[in-house]
Amino acid sequence: MAETSDGTLMVDVSYGGGCETHSFALCWPDQSFMESAPVQVSLELLHTGPRDDCDAWITETLDLDLSPMADAWRESYGAESGEMIVYLGGFSTRYSF
Structure with missing residues (x-):
């Protein structure tokens, strides 16, 4: 599952372990927008x-910061608010900011 709220992408993850602290990083590999309406x-x-x-x-829910994508959108499109479709691991969700 993936959904957004207040600039945060909430994602459910599952992994094996239990003895160590696990961490995750959100990556935007190509740093680009796919042009559509919305991007x-x-x-x-x-x-x-x-x-x-x-x-x-x-199994846990991660809260991931989407502000770098919103900031890049604002810089690219010159507007203060907008929206985009976020794809992650086979899921998609609409992000309005």
């Missing part, structure tokens, strides 16, 4: 956690 961005989620040999299956 679209394709994002990736990188799991940057350490090797974790524990057997638990962890």
